[in-house]
Amino acid sequence: MHSEQGTASSKRYGLIPLMLAALPALAVAVSGLNGLVIGAAALAAMALASLLLSLVWKFVPAWMRGFALVLFAATAASMAQMAVSVALPRVSAALGLYLPLVAFTCALTGLPDAYDVDHELEDSLVRAVIRGAAYLAALTAIGCVREVLGAGAIFGISLGASFQPMRMLALAPGGLMLAGLILALLRAIQPKRRKEGEGA
Amino acid sequence: MRKSRFWGGVHPLSGASSGKAPTRALPVEQFVPKSVRIPMNMHLGAPSSPIVRAGERVKIGQLIGEAVGALGVNVHASVSGLVTEVRQAKDGEPASVAIENDFKDEWVELHPVGGVEDCDPQAILPAIQAAGLSGMGGAGFPTHVKMCIPCGDKCEMVILNGAECETHLTSDHRLMVEEPGRVLKGLVAAMRAFSAEKGVVAIEDNKPDAVEAMRGAALGKSGVSVMLLATRYPQGGEKQLIQAVAGREVPAGKLPIDAGVVVLNVGTAAAIADAVELGKPLVERIVTVTGRVAHPMNLRVPIGTSVGEVLDYCGGVEPNAKVVLGGAMMGGCAADSGAPVTKGSGGIVVYGPGEAPEPTPCIRCGRCAQVCPIGLVPYEMEGYILSKQLHAAEEIGVMDCILCGCCSYMCPARRRLAPEFHDARGQIQAERRKK
Amino acid sequence: MKFFVSNPPHVLSPVTTRRLMLNVVLALVPAAAMGVYNFGLPALLVLLASSAAAVLTELLWQACTHKPLRVDDLSALVTGLLLGLTLPPSAPLWMAAAGAAFAILVVKQFFGGIGCNFMNPALAARAMLLISWPAAMSGYVSPGADAVSSATPLAQNFGWLDLFMGKIPGSIGEVSKLMILAGLVWLLATSTISIRIPLSMLAGACLTGWALGANPLGEVMSGGLLFAAVFMATDYVTSPRPGPGQWLYGLGCGALTILMRHFGSYPEGVTFAILTMNALVPLIDHAIRPRIYGHKRRERHA
Numbered sequence: 001m002h003s004e005q006g007t008a009s010s011k012r013y014g015l016i017p018l019m020l021a022a023l024p025a026l027a028v029a030v031s032g033l034n035g036l037v038i039g040a041a042a043l044a045a046m047a048l049a050s051l052l053l054s055l056v057w058k059f060v061p062a063w064m065r066g067f068a069l070v071l072f073a074a075t076a077a078s079m080a081q082m083a084v085s086v087a088l089p090r091v092s093a094a095l096g097l098y099l100p101l102v103a104f105t106c107a108l109t110g111l112p113d114a115y116d117v118d119h120e121l122e123d124s125l126v127r128a129v130i131r132g133a134a135y136l137a138a139l140t141a142i143g144c145v146r147e148v149l150g151a152g153a154i155f156g157i158s159l160g161a162s163f164q165p166m167r168m169l170a171l172a173p174g175g176l177m178l179a180g181l182i183l184a185l186l187r188a189i190q191p192k193r194r195k196e197g198e199g200a
Numbered sequence: 201m202r203k204s205r206f207w208g209g210v211h212p213l214s215g216a217s218s219g220k221a222p223t224r225a226l227p228v229e230q231f232v233p234k235s236v237r238i239p240m241n242m243h244l245g246a247p248s249s250p251i252v253r254a255g256e257r258v259k260i261g262q263l264i265g266e267a268v269g270a271l272g273v274n275v276h277a278s279v280s281g282l283v284t285e286v287r288q289a290k291d292g293e294p295a296s297v298a299i300e301n302d303f304k305d306e307w308v309e310l311h312p313v314g315g316v317e318d319c320d321p322q323a324i325l326p327a328i329q330a331a332g333l334s335g336m337g338g339a340g341f342p343t344h345v346k347m348c349i350p351c352g353d354k355c356e357m358v359i360l361n362g363a364e365c366e367t368h369l370t371s372d373h374r375l376m377v378e379e380p381g382r383v384l385k386g387l388v389a390a391m392r393a394f395s396a397e398k399g400v401v402a403i404e405d406n407k408p409d410a411v412e413a414m415r416g417a418a419l420g421k422s423g424v425s426v427m428l429l430a431t432r433y434p435q436g437g438e439k440q441l442i443q444a445v446a447g448r449e450v451p452a453g454k455l456p457i458d459a460g461v462v463v464l465n466v467g468t469a470a471a472i473a474d475a476v477e478l479g480k481p482l483v484e485r486i487v488t489v490t491g492r493v494a495h496p497m498n499l500r501v502p503i504g505t506s507v508g509e510v511l512d513y514c515g516g517v518e519p520n521a522k523v524v525l526g527g528a529m530m531g532g533c534a535a536d537s538g539a540p541v542t543k544g545s546g547g548i549v550v551y552g553p554g555e556a557p558e559p560t561p562c563i564r565c566g567r568c569a570q571v572c573p574i575g576l577v578p579y580e581m582e583g584y585i586l587s588k589q590l591h592a593a594e595e596i597g598v599m600d601c602i603l604c605g606c607c608s609y610m611c612p613a614r615r616r617l618a619p620e621f622h623d624a625r626g627q628i629q630a631e632r633r634k635k
Numbered sequence: 636m637k638f639f640v641s642n643p644p645h646v647l648s649p650v651t652t653r654r655l656m657l658n659v660v661l662a663l664v665p666a667a668a669m670g671v672y673n674f675g676l677p678a679l680l681v682l683l684a685s686s687a688a689a690v691l692t693e694l695l696w697q698a699c700t701h702k703p704l705r706v707d708d709l710s711a712l713v714t715g716l717l718l719g720l721t722l723p724p725s726a727p728l729w730m731a732a733a734g735a736a737f738a739i740l741v742v743k744q745f746f747g748g749i750g751c752n753f754m755n756p757a758l759a760a761r762a763m764l765l766i767s768w769p770a771a772m773s774g775y776v777s778p779g780a781d782a783v784s785s786a787t788p789l790a791q792n793f794g795w796l797d798l799f800m801g802k803i804p805g806s807i808g809e810v811s812k813l814m815i816l817a818g819l820v821w822l823l824a825t826s827t828i829s830i831r832i833p834l835s836m837l838a839g840a841c842l843t844g845w846a847l848g849a850n851p852l853g854e855v856m857s858g859g860l861l862f863a864a865v866f867m868a869t870d871y872v873t874s875p876r877p878g879p880g881q882w883l884y885g886l887g888c889g890a891l892t893i894l895m896r897h898f899g900s901y902p903e904g905v906t907f908a909i910l911t912m913n914a915l916v917p918l919i920d921h922a923i924r925p926r927i928y929g930h931k932r933r934e935r936h937a
Contacts, residue, residue, distance in 0.1 A: 168767035177741070207928070212646045367646060439928055452929035508636060522639040528646040537636040549645075556641045560708060561750045563652055565871040569878075575925040577876065597927045605644040612652045619642040 018131075019183060021105040025139055026175035028098045032155045035143020036136070037091050038102055041080040043132030045103035046110045049076035050128035053111060069111045077103035106135055142178055146170055205447065206440035208571040209432040210606045212367050212528060217406070218431075219368040219528070219549075222496040223488050224407075228374050229499055231513065234301055236279050236504030237287075238264065241294035242542040243334035244341050245271025250297050256283045261308045261481050264297050267332075273342045274332035278483035278502035280306040296540075299504070310479035316389040324393040324476055331475035332482050337361055337436070337465035338526060338544045343472070346464075347393055349457055355394040356460040359445050360387050360469050362403040362410065363429060363436030366527025369547040371486040372466050374498045376403070376410035379470060380417035386469030387424060389476045394462060399424045401466070402445050404431040433529060434604040438463050440573050452600055467546075487541055489514045491550035492521065501541050507548055508537025522551040529605040557614045568607035568617060574600050578607035578617045585624045590631075598624050650826075656709035658827040662818035663716050663866065669814040670807035674724035678807045681731045682719040688732035689715025692739040702748070710749050714738050717757035717866055720808025721859060721906075722764070726771055734760040754913045755873045758863075762906050773902075798856040809859040819865045828869045831881040832888075836864040839889025847897055860892055863905040873913040880923040888912045 022042070029035040049072045060068050081100040085092040092099065110128050144154065150169030152159045168174040213219045241247035248265035252258060258277040265275030281302035289295040313319045313327045329344035349355055360383065364372040376383060383401070391399045399421075401414050405428050418424045429435050429444055439450050441463055448459045456463055464472075467485060474480040483503055487510070490496040494515025501510060507525070511517050524531040525545045534548075541548075568578035576597045584593040598621055607617040671679045693711040697704050706712075715735045722731055738760035743752045765772050797803055801811025808815075822828045840860055841851035855861060868874060868888050875884050888909050895904025926932055 164768060164771070166767040167769065168763055171766060173766070210648070212644070212648075443928070449929050452927070454929075517636075519636065520639050522641065522645070524643075524645055529644045531643055531645065533640040534638055535640055536638055551645060553639045557647070560652055560705065561748060563655075563710075563750045563871050565655070566877040567650075569876055569925065574928040576927060577925065596924075597930075600927055600929060609644045609646065610648050610650070612648075612650050612655055614647065614651070616642055618644070 016183075018109055019179065021109045022102060022135055022139060023176075023179065024098055024105070025102045026142065026179060027172065028095050029139050029143040029146065029175070030150065030170050031147040031153070032140060032144040033091060034095060035139040035141070037084060037088060038095060038099055039132075039136030039139035041077075041084055041099050041103045042106040042135045042139070043129065044083070045073070045076040045080040045107040046128040046132040046135075047125060048079060049073050049107040049111060050124045052076065054124045069108065073104050073107035073111060076107050077101075106132070138182065142175065142182070145178060146174065150174060206432075206435065206443045206573055207575055208573045208606060209434060209440075210571050210609050211431075212433055212609060219490065220370050220373070220406075223368075223370045223490050223498055224373055226370075226374070226496070226498050228378060228486050229497060231499040231501045231505065231510065232301070232303065233279065233502055233505040233509050235281075235284070235299060235506075236301070236502055237296050237298040237506065237538070237540050238275060238278060238504035239294045239296045239540055239542060240265045240275055240289075242275070242340060242503070242544065243271070243273040244339065245269055245273065245345075247289065247294050248272055248275045250286050250295055252283050252286065252297060254283050254286055257281070258283055258299060259306045259308045260483060261310065263481075265295075267329075271342050271345055273334045273344075274330065274481070276332055276481040276483050278504050280304050296504075312479035313476045316385045316392070316473060316476050319389075319476060321392045321395070324389050324472075327475045327479070328393075328472055331471070331480065333468060333471050333475060334482075334543055335465055336467035336471065336482075336485060336543055336546075338530070338546060339438075340542075340544045343464070343468060346457075346462060347390075349394065353457050354460060355396045355457060355462050357398040357400060357446055357462075358387060358390045358394060358396045359441060359461060359463045360399070360401040360466050361436055361438075361441055361463055362401055362407070362414070362466045363441060364407070364546075365404060365431070365433045365436035366529055366531070366546070367433075368488060368490050368549045369527050370488045370490075370498055371546050373407050373410050375466055375470060375486055376401075376407070377413050380410075380413040382470045382473050383414065383466050384417040384421065384424070385473035385477065386464070386466075386471070388421065389472050390462070390464060390469065391423065396462070397423050400445055401426045402429055402441060403427070404429050404435055406431040434573055434602070434606065437573060437602055437604055439602060482543060485541070485543065485545070487545060488547035488549075490547065491524075492552055493517060493550050503541060503543060505541045506537060507534050507539045507541065510541065510548060511537070511550065517550050518552070520553040522553060524549045524551065529609065530603065556616075559615045560613045562611075562613055562615060565612060567610040567612065571606040571610050573604060573606065574602060576601060578621070579615075581624075582615065582617055582620055585620055590624060590628055593624055594628055599628060601625065652708045652710070655827055656713050658822060658825045659713050659866070660709060660716065662821045662827075663713075663720065663808070665814035665817045666720060666808040666811060666862070667716065669801055669811040670720065670724070673801055673810065674807060678724040680728055681722055681724060681726055681807060682716065684728040685719035685722070685731040685735040686712055686715035688735035689718070689739050692736045693744070696740060696744045705749070708749070711739055714743070714756045718760050720862070720866075721757065721761050721806050723772065723805070724807050726764075730764060730768060730771060734764045737763055750872055752872055753917075754910055755867055755870050758867050758906055758909055758913075762910060765901070765906065795856070806859060806862075809862040812856060812861050815861050815865055822865070822869075829877060829881070831877070832869050832874060832885040833864045835882045835885025836868055836889040836892075837861075839886035840864075840893050841889070842886075843890040843893040847893065849893070849897070854893055854896070858896070858903050859905050860889075863892075863909055864889070867905075868909050868912075873916060875916050875919045875923070878923065878925065880919045883919055883923070884912055884916065887915070 025038045029038055052072045077100045080103045110131050146169045148154050149166050152163045152165040246269040249268055250265050252264045259280045260277055262277045263274055264277050267274050277299055279299055279301040282300045284300050285298040287296045313323045325344055325347045333343035335341040362372055362376055387399045403411050415426045418426055427445055434440055442456055442461050443449055446461050450456050450459045471482045484500055487499050487501045489499060489510060507523060523534045525534055526547055562579050564579060581593045581596055581598050601621045603618050603622055605618045667682060689711045690706055694706050718735050718738055719731060738756035742754055742756040742759045746752050799812045803810050837855055840854055844851040844854040875881050891908035891911055892905045895908055
């Protein structure tokens, strides 16, 4: 039951909108640490928003649902940002506005799951954590690749002076290209899951 | 004066005088076949229905197939002798009548209408219809239907198509050189039938002797002139001819008469003269036999003669040769030696066997768009057709395509553009009929 | 007797894709030869590296994705050679190879292979190299034995003959205007390209340069403008359909080049100018269509 309905969002919207939620992060995910922190914030925000929503879902009338989604996503994103600014102030300053932005958009794409199904608290939480973990992995990976190839370092440790890094990767076009490549790789290794007309 | 005001166009085989060198100076010889098989579908409309039976004796000019429907055309026996077989339509093969030649050359009784200059103009059209005339330039449009002018339209000019822009063919050329008077008579008859004031014989400038002959025949005839055209394919296409001669365009989806013009092939004109002055139906035509044959020649061939018999007379062909009924740009291939010479077959051109090259990806060079005489963008249309967006292809004009083949000729990637457009048009027309 | 059957037309023009690409390669030979003569062995090695990498990348891609092997249509060779000619002779060989691989793999093959790229592959690869390793790409070497790095020639003053013949620092193929013009003559004589784009691009550059108060001839003679006008902007896939659209495209390329040179942060503007116009080409082709016989100008839809 988990696997069947766990991807209701992706079935409805496909992979690309989920990707779009994390795209603004590419502006700042230029190092492994940055990617890790943003990903972790997104994960936390998704989990928190999902938890909050499922707690009050039964009491929310139909006309208020959209408003409720936005409210909970924003709340979770703000809380994640506050946490990071306290725990890692320098990283938080470097990430700037992008951290709460990405946390918000990721939380938002995950939430509609919550009212597709006769959900239970544990189910929606687990789903949110899994998707959040995917974002975390992807953003960290992208950040690491861009740090190694684009700046010649890994998690702040330099890789030697003779290595000429490819600066394009540290800039916007490189980030987008990398995201595209990852998408292509995912498609290449998942041919059977794709069906006709299933978006993205 | 050379005028060529049509767009695009190409010069196929320009280094080899378009392949016409072997036959353009050869006089036309009469060919007598042993037997003929006359198909019932040599024209654009519904196939005619046979009215003779096996075992009957027929004479030349005898009606053997009755016209069916509004676009139907009569079919006549082209040799005298015994009807050996009347085949019904089957498996895509049309109905046909096979006649064994008794070499007696007996004609049926003919009923001429009169001289073209002084006969009753109203009698010209029935004579043409009875004679089973359809376009001899290849399209096979029923001539008597072309002669029906819709209410309110007026025909200002009759143009005779003496361009013969296709490669290899010299049939029309030799007709104009050897029988200019007969061609002119057909033009006069058509002008009188249409009440047109002007008649123009349009000839490409690679046929100076034909131009001279036609000019001589046109002397003294009021309203008739001979116009020289620059040699370029497809100058002889109806739309291009009207654009170059009359300076007008045929509106999209309409016929030339809507531009006040009628176009007739010179061979059809000569047949009109025969129908009116001699009462003769269409039973034979001039065919250019050339290419990889031992003896290229121009032959006057009875309709229905098999390609194999003609080729044997000219020296035979190698096994698995490619035999094209027509020029190199638009001619269709004969599947086997039994294929007949029809009213629209201008030539039999033999090529050696050989695969057409494999198409490679389109490089968007745009050469196809530069040579299209209609102003279409073939590579774009092909893109839509291959991605199954026929509606989009229709919007950018695939139904206006005249299938001349200029685009396929020029394409460096050897893409099969013209056949794809032909298929797409067929599909679109079928869909339109469903609605 | 059965006959062989195929679709008309039964006669084809002698010009094939390979012939067109070969014409371009031959047109590039004078510029390449002059570049090697001016800059010596390093230039030759850069050209070899980029060409070989381009051809190899295409071969590997087509083999790995089970597509028919079409390296013999010489389009990869053209891309590699073009890229190599826009690089400075001091460029490291691995950089030239990486650029060529990027051009073929990402810009060309990822978008659908030959005929489907929306940007000029060689130029896009040059842009990629420019923003990835800006220092290596700006190291202009004076011709001759000394590998003396100097500022771009656009910033210096040279005599007209030197600018024309190519005894100035710069990229391998861009410096000798004489050789580029020789290539242009070959391309025009073989009807491989038409004069529209090179002419309009130079006109656009001259007009814009004159409007900005710069010396128009000086603008044309320096930098990669002439090379790009003849070889880069005329790429079939990324330029508009032959016709009025090409005049507009060329003017835009030329004008943008001068504007970027004067107001942009890079000394050389032609790369990004042409890439920008490449993106606008579908719009140009959509807006400027030939009139179809029998239809009036306005109504074009069946």
